[in-house]
Amino acid sequence: MPVLSELSGKMPASPIRKLVPFADAAKKKGIKVYHLNIGQPDIPTPKNVTDKLKEIELDVLAYTKSQGYDRYREKLAEYYRKNHIIVDASDIIVTTGGSEALLFTIGSIANPGDEIIIPEPYYANYNSFATLYNVKVVPVRSKIEDNFALPPIEALEELITPRTKAFLYSNPANPTGYVYTEEEIRKLRDLALKHDIFIIADEVYREFIYGDTKHHSILHQPGMEEHGIIVDSVSKRYSMCGARIGAVVSKNKKLMASVLKFAQARLSPPALEQLLAEEALNTPATYFTEVISEYNRRRNTLIEGLEKIDGIKIGYPKGAFYLMAELPVDDADKFARWLLEEFNDNGETVMVAPASGFYADPEAGRKQVRIAYVLNVNDLKRSVEILQKAVETYNKK
Amino acid sequence: MPVLSELSGKMPASPIRKLVPFADAAKKKGIKVYHLNIGQPDIPTPKNVTDKLKEIELDVLAYTKSQGYDRYREKLAEYYRKNHIIVDASDIIVTTGGSEALLFTIGSIANPGDEIIIPEPYYANYNSFATLYNVKVVPVRSKIEDNFALPPIEALEELITPRTKAFLYSNPANPTGYVYTEEEIRKLRDLALKHDIFIIADEVYREFIYGDTKHHSILHQPGMEEHGIIVDSVSKRYSMCGARIGAVVSKNKKLMASVLKFAQARLSPPALEQLLAEEALNTPATYFTEVISEYNRRRNTLIEGLEKIDGIKIGYPKGAFYLMAELPVDDADKFARWLLEEFNDNGETVMVAPASGFYADPEAGRKQVRIAYVLNVNDLKRSVEILQKAVETYNKK
Numbered sequence: 001m002p003v004l005s006e007l008s009g010k011m012p013a014s015p016i017r018k019l020v021p022f023a024d025a026a027k028k029k030g031i032k033v034y035h036l037n038i039g040q041p042d043i044p045t046p047k048n049v050t051d052k053l054k055e056i057e058l059d060v061l062a063y064t065k066s067q068g069y070d071r072y073r074e075k076l077a078e079y080y081r082k083n084h085i086i087v088d089a090s091d092i093i094v095t096t097g098g099s100e101a102l103l104f105t106i107g108s109i110a111n112p113g114d115e116i117i118i119p120e121p122y123y124a125n126y127n128s129f130a131t132l133y134n135v136k137v138v139p140v141r142s143k144i145e146d147n148f149a150l151p152p153i154e155a156l157e158e159l160i161t162p163r164t165k166a167f168l169y170s171n172p173a174n175p176t177g178y179v180y181t182e183e184e185i186r187k188l189r190d191l192a193l194k195h196d197i198f199i200i201a202d203e204v205y206r207e208f209i210y211g212d213t214k215h216h217s218i219l220h221q222p223g224m225e226e227h228g229i230i231v232d233s234v235s236k237r238y239s240m241c242g243a244r245i246g247a248v249v250s251k252n253k254k255l256m257a258s259v260l261k262f263a264q265a266r267l268s269p270p271a272l273e274q275l276l277a278e279e280a281l282n283t284p285a286t287y288f289t290e291v292i293s294e295y296n297r298r299r300n301t302l303i304e305g306l307e308k309i310d311g312i313k314i315g316y317p318k319g320a321f322y323l324m325a326e327l328p329v330d331d332a333d334k335f336a337r338w339l340l341e342e343f344n345d346n347g348e349t350v351m352v353a354p355a356s357g358f359y360a361d362p363e364a365g366r367k368q369v370r371i372a373y374v375l376n377v378n379d380l381k382r383s384v385e386i387l388q389k390a391v392e393t394y395n396k397k
Numbered sequence: 398m399p400v401l402s403e404l405s406g407k408m409p410a411s412p413i414r415k416l417v418p419f420a421d422a423a424k425k426k427g428i429k430v431y432h433l434n435i436g437q438p439d440i441p442t443p444k445n446v447t448d449k450l451k452e453i454e455l456d457v458l459a460y461t462k463s464q465g466y467d468r469y470r471e472k473l474a475e476y477y478r479k480n481h482i483i484v485d486a487s488d489i490i491v492t493t494g495g496s497e498a499l500l501f502t503i504g505s506i507a508n509p510g511d512e513i514i515i516p517e518p519y520y521a522n523y524n525s526f527a528t529l530y531n532v533k534v535v536p537v538r539s540k541i542e543d544n545f546a547l548p549p550i551e552a553l554e555e556l557i558t559p560r561t562k563a564f565l566y567s568n569p570a571n572p573t574g575y576v577y578t579e580e581e582i583r584k585l586r587d588l589a590l591k592h593d594i595f596i597i598a599d600e601v602y603r604e605f606i607y608g609d610t611k612h613h614s615i616l617h618q619p620g621m622e623e624h625g626i627i628v629d630s631v632s633k634r635y636s637m638c639g640a641r642i643g644a645v646v647s648k649n650k651k652l653m654a655s656v657l658k659f660a661q662a663r664l665s666p667p668a669l670e671q672l673l674a675e676e677a678l679n680t681p682a683t684y685f686t687e688v689i690s691e692y693n694r695r696r697n698t699l700i701e702g703l704e705k706i707d708g709i710k711i712g713y714p715k716g717a718f719y720l721m722a723e724l725p726v727d728d729a730d731k732f733a734r735w736l737l738e739e740f741n742d743n744g745e746t747v748m749v750a751p752a753s754g755f756y757a758d759p760e761a762g763r764k765q766v767r768i769a770y771v772l773n774v775n776d777l778k779r780s781v782e783i784l785q786k787a788v789e790t791y792n793k794k
Contacts, residue, residue, distance in 0.1 A: 001623035001649060002562060002593050007530075008505045008655035014463075017661060044456045053669075054451050059441045061639040061673070066411075096493050096641065099663035107529065108405045112509070128662030132504065133404075165399065196399050226398035242458040242668025244493065252398060258405035264414060265525030266496035270667040271639025272450075276458075 007134075012127050015357020022340035023351050031344050034383040036371045037353040039174065041321065043239040043294070043374075046287050052279040056272065063268040067260055068094025068247075072278040076247065079281050083206065085219045085230070091251050093259050096269045098204050098233030098246040102129045105229055105248055108258035109198055110135040110165045116200075117159050117167045119151060121324065121358035121365055123174045123202070138164070139360040144315045144326055144368070148176035150184040153191060160195050166229075167192065170202035171216075172209065175358050175370040176324050177317020179209055182216045189221040192228075199224065204233040204246075205320040207288055210296045213318045225251040236320075238280040239291075243273040295321050298373040298380055305384025306371075309391055324355060326368045327391060332356065335394055336369065343390050350383045350390070404531075409524050412754020419737035420748050428741050431780040433768045434750040436571065438718065440636040440691070440771075443684050449676040453669065460665040464657055465491025465644075469675040473644065476678050480603065482616045482627070488648050490656050493666045495601050495630030495643040499526045502626055502645055505655035506595055507532040507562045513597075514556050514564045516548060518721065518755035518762055520571045520599070535561070536757040541712045541723055541765070545573035547581040550588060557592050563626075564589065567599035568613075569606060572755050572767040573721050574714020576606055579613045586618040589625075595652075596621065601630040601643075602717040604685055607693045610715045622648040633717075635677040636688075640670040692718050695770040695777055702781030703768075706788055721752060723765045724788060729753065732791055733766065740787050747780045747787070 016037055023033050044050075067073065073089035080087050095101040102125075110116060112134035118126055120139035130137045140156050142148040150156075156167070167188060171180045180188075192199045201218035209215050218228045233246035248259050263269075302323060306314055311328030329335040332354040339349050353372070355365030373380060413434055420430050441447075464470065470486035477484050492498040499522075507513060509531035515523055517536035527534045537553050539545040547553075553564070564585060568577045577585075589596045598615035606612050615625045630643035645656050660666075699720060703711055708725030726732040729751040736746050750769070752762030770777060 001651065002506065002595050004651060004655055005504065005506055005508050005511075005562075007508070008658070011504075011655065011658040011662070013658055014661040040457075040459050042457065045458045049458075050455055053453055053455075056450055058447055058450075060437075060439065061442045061446075061637045062437050063638040096667070097663060097665075103663075107402065107408075109399065109402055111402050111404070112531075114402075125662050125664075128658075132659075132662070134509075165402075198399050240458045241460045242665060244665065244667045254398065254401060255405075258401055258408065261405070261408040261410055261525075262529075264411040265408065265522050265529070266494060266500075267522075268494075268639060268641065270493070270641045270670055272669055272673075273667055276669075 007132065010131050012124065012131065015124050016353045019336055019340060019351060022337055026340045026349060030347065032348040033340070034348065034350045034375060034379055034386065036375070036383055037351045038374065039372055040241055041236065041239045041374045042376070043291055045239045046280060046283040048282055049238060049240065049276050049280050052276055056275055061271055064271050064274060066263040066268055068269055069274050069278070072274050075278055075281050080249065083217065085217050085249070087219070087249055087251065091249055091256065093248045093256060093263055094269045094274060095246040095248060095263070096266070097235065097244040098202065098231050099125065101231040101233070101246045101248045102126070103132070104259045104262040105200060105231060106130060106133055106135060107262055108255055113163060114165045115161060115163045116165060117156060119169055120360055121148070121175050121355055123170055124357045126168060137360060141364065142176070142178070144313050144324060147316050148173065148178040148324065150180060150187070153187045157191060160197070164195065164197055166198035166200050168200040168202070170205070172205040172319025174205065174320055175322045175355065176315050177320045177322050179213050179319040180216060185216045185218060185221060188218070189224055193223060198227055198229055200229045200231060202231045204236055207237055208292065208295060208321060209319045210292070210299055211318065219249070229255065234277045234280055238283060240276065240280065243276055244270055245273050245277040295373065297377055301377050301380050302371065302373045302384060305381060305388070309388045321373050323371045323373065324368055325371060329367060329391060329394055332365070332367050332369050338394060339390055343393060345386045345389050348382070348386055350386050404529065407528050409521065409528065412521050413750045416733055416737060416748060419734055423737045423746060427744065429745040430737065431745065431747045431772060431776055431783065433772070433780055434748045435771065436769055437638055438633060438636045438771045439773070440688055442636045443677060443680040445679055446635060446637065446673050446677050449673055453672055458668055461668050461671060463660040463665055465666055466671050466675070469671050472675055472678050477646065480614065482614050482646070484616070484646055484648065488646055488653065490645045490653060490660055491666045491671060492643040492645060492660070494632065494641040495599065495628050496522065498628040498630070498643045498645045499523070500529070501656045501659040502597060502628060503527060503530055503532060504659055505652055510560060511562045512558060512560045513562060514553060516566055517757055518545070518572055518752055520567055521754045523565060534757060538761065539573070539575070541710050541721060544713045545570065545575040545721065547577060547584070550584045554588060557594070561592065561594055563595035563597050565597040565599070567602070569602040569716025571602065571717055572719045572752065573712050574717045574719050576610050576716040577613060582613045582615060582618060585615070586621055590620060595624055595626055597626045597628060599628045601628070601633055604634055605689065605692060605718060606716045607689070607696055608715065616646070626652065631674045631677055635680060637673065637677065640673055641667055642670050642674040692770065694774055696720070698774050698777050699768065699770050699781060702778060702785070706785050718770050720768045720770065721765055722768060726764060726788060726791055729762070729764050729766050735791060736787055740790060742783045742786050745779070745783055747783050
């Protein structure tokens with residue numbers, strides 16, 4: 001057969017999906033698997049959105065504009081302005097999920113061999129989009145002891161080379177749940193302006209903040225008109241992961257003209273789901289109050305349970321719905337597989353995401369796992385109990 | 398501001414969209430514009446599909462598998478088998494439109510600097526996806542005098558170099574409406590096996606064939622298990638362009654493993670629209686009979702009208718819903734713009750797609766336009782009448 005591309009060899013396989021066959025095998029044996037591994041919320045999509053589905057009247061399911069429906073972009077701009085992100089529709093291009101927003105953004109700013117600095121641990125798919133363009137991810141280590149706060153800005157600045165094109169981070173962060181402070185965002189702005197690099201802020205978890213913490217967007221900062229880019233998505237916000245509606249948001253007109261060319265190449269984002277995303281903007285505030293307080297309950301339940309595990313280290317999250325924990329095991333990859341292949345407690349086990357895939361150097365995350373708290377409180381309690389027993393059993397082997 | 402990527406400069410702007418501002422300006426002046434320029438059919442989406450929308454019950458609009466819903470892939474495999482394309486679900490990865498199918502396929506097979514041979518004129522967005530990976534499009538000229546048949550296979554073979562990775566064509570073809578004969582497909586197969594290159598067949602117009610012509614798929618050919626790739630989409634088939642549901646279809650397991658990695662990076666294709674695409678597979682055969690006979694009427698109406706234009710050359714289409722015509726004008730780009738900016742007949746004008754954007758060398762298509770017959774017969778009659786008057790007026794300037 002013809003040889004495939006080098007890229008086809010280099011594209012990373014999903015680090016989490018490697019375990020799926022073992023989970024499937026466990027289920028076949030009749031074992032119940034609690035999924036702490038995935039970012040698919042169990043929270044219902046807002047009812048106004050699912051109701052909207054019944055009201056859509058169409059004769060022809062036609063292409064939309066490549067940048068998305070005008071009306072949706074207008075309403076989306078309003079949403080941002082309510083969040084003190086002062087943009088209008090022309091600063092927004094609707095994409096097929098946050099993934100495509102990253103694909104278009106990285107392609108617009110970085111040449112092969114260029115570098116993007118990303119605090120690690122980071123969302124594994126950032127690797128995929130960088131790899132696609134042969135762009136180098138330069139990690140800067142954040143630590144579980146600091147709850148994965150921004151590393152000292154000096155550590156970051158040391159990594160900047162003539163090939164550095166951007167700093168990319170998620171806020172609230174996947175996989176750590178860290179929420180960047182206003183001071184950290186200001187430092188990032190100053191760094192961007194000093195070195196003339198882009199700041200790409202993945203803000204898809206914007207609403208998921210617990211306690212007194214506040215969300216600070218990169219576009220809250222003055223002076224970021226040319227350097228600031230938000231990558232966004234409705235997936236988590238409205239529990240609409242399957243809609244595949246995202247956006248690139250920036251005041252940089254040249255950048256947006258480039259993103260539009262990428263968007264035109266794929267013609268149009270999904271039409272129906274843009275209508276649903278538009279409706280989602282009408283979701284009552286009470287929906288979020290309830291969802292956030294539910295996640296907060298889960299967060300606290302999870303932490304309370306995990307703290308009972310001897311020798312565990314926890315990165316205490318302030319946002320999103322993930323938590324990173326360092327387990328007292330030799331190898332979290334082995335442990336996660338063992339949980340599915342060999343362990344069960346009364347016919348039940350848990351699936352966690354080994355963190356090695358969230359680090360440029362897998363060794364750095366060797367003992368860490370990401371836990372998504374997307375299960376209800378009772379299931380979470382039971383999951384942590386299983387995890388605790390599993391750690392004990394594993395270490396007695 | 399930070400410098401954008403070289404790619405951002407090279408990504409081609411849509412050749413057709415350049416004219417959109419002029420069309421908008423004409424409309425603002427109250428002029429009616431008949432759109433012969435776009436591939437958005439006016440044909441209604443099948444009623445079973447739009448009805449299905451009302452029946453979808455969901456609590457959480459969740460991610461689907463990266464390769465698409467299993468049930469959809471199973472039913473899609475059945476559809477292919479009915480079309481004598483013998484595949485099963487594991488040979489199919491659902492993509493976000495045919496565009497993404499191309500993105501994943503080219504990324505899987507070609508390195509920067511590699512070459513893909515494409516008969517020209519070709520679908521302009523092929524350039525975009527090749528450009529994204531810095532892959533070179535090597536055109537092989539097909540001629541209006543031959544109705545854009547496959548050029549002699551020797552001409553094609555001469556272009557093969559050690560960097561050639563694939564031959565890519567659309568069948569039925571956009572923008573020419575040409576339908577490849579079984580003999581031509583066989584020659585392509587022999588060429589692929591002899592030189593160990595992929596054949597990528599964009600078969601999104603599979604059903605749109607007029608008269609006695611038959612569609613021959615690349616996967617009808619024996620021996621193409623490792624070398625044949627179909628790029629497909631529901632957009633035109635069911636008039637669901639806005640659904641953004643496509644597919645890569647191939648028996649090559651290594652290729653499909655690579656495509657899956659690209660698919661995992663973007664998590665999931667749109668969920669709801671996969672449900673609609675699945676329902677679309679239940680569309681009664683009568684829908685197609687009616688649609689095809691409607692397009693056939695339009696095709697004949699269009700040709701009859703165009704033949705009245707002195708000095709015109711027509712590439713007679715056998716499929717899809719496009720036709721390429723060479724007009725007796727100095728420059729089709731100028732002419733198309735003039736139609737919108739300066740001409741009207743009783744307050745009406747037409748918009749056509751200049752063909753320069755469909756050729757690697759724009760000069761080759763300097764006098765040609767693509768006409769999409771996606772208007773009803775009466776509008777088409779009137780459009781051609783306007784076009785005839787316009788050509789006369791333009792040449793008297």
